Amino acid sequence: MPETSVAHFYDELADDYHLIYADWDASIRRQGSALDGLMGQDIASVLDCSCGIGTQAIGLALRGHRVTGTDLSARAVARASREAAHRKVTLGTAVADMRRLPFPDGRFDTVVCGDNALPHLLTEQDVHGALAEMRRVLRPAGLLLLSTRPYDDLLRNRPTSAPPQVHQPADRGERTVTFQLWHWHEDGEHYDMEHFQLLPIGGEWRVKVRRTVYWALGRDRLTGLVADAGFVDPEWRMPHETGFFQPLLMARAGK
DSSP: OOOOOOHHHHHGGGGGGGGSSHHHHHHHHHHHHHHHHHOOOOSOEEETTTTTSHHHHHHHHTTTEEEEEEESSSHHHHHHHHHHTTOOOOOHHHHHHOTTTOOOOOEEEEEEEOOOOOOGOOOOOHHHHHHHHHHHHHEEEEEEEEOOHHHHHHHHOSSSSEEEEEOOOOOOOOOEEEEEEEEOOOSSSSSEEEEEEEEEEEEEEEEEEEEEEEEOOOOHHHHHHHHHEEEEEEEEEEEHHOOOSOOEEEEEEEO
């Protein structure tokens, strides 16, 4: 059976992750600006607990926030550190499972869990464990910013693929194409995802395929899990409202 663990998936993707964006640097700036606009603080202590190669974490650091990034993937975390240094911003990093965060209680003003990371957890127990940890490391009334795919829409028709994404290098060199195939489980909620990248090498296409599993968590269900973990005032904000590319759930840590 192909390896589908989350850490393996992102270790394998780390070197090529930026190729899923038309312009990764523009996405860093745009996503950082959108999240910053929701936070309402000039300088906040932020944990990005699914930082990957640093898209949101670096974006927030560029806005002046004190950011720490953690991720299951050691290779992704190492790249996030290098990319932050290249852009001359400070980013503390650690390899960590969001269900077991290595920080004391009440450490952060804001926790970010973006880019559809939480749905890698496939049971209510695991999702609750991660959300409880996010709540634990937030100060009272601290802010949670959590984004997922628009699963309410996707659960209605259960698509079998996602549209291709094309990366065009700044020097107008050869393009890279990324696309996904989705294989829904019988329960209608979980799906296997095959992530394809077509890389131009020597006039031919080289294909890389990586596999992982997601749980398509609808908004009402995820809102309930967030409330069960000790958050209050949950509110969904859509991309047309925030400028962020996915629906965002905002909530405050209860006292």
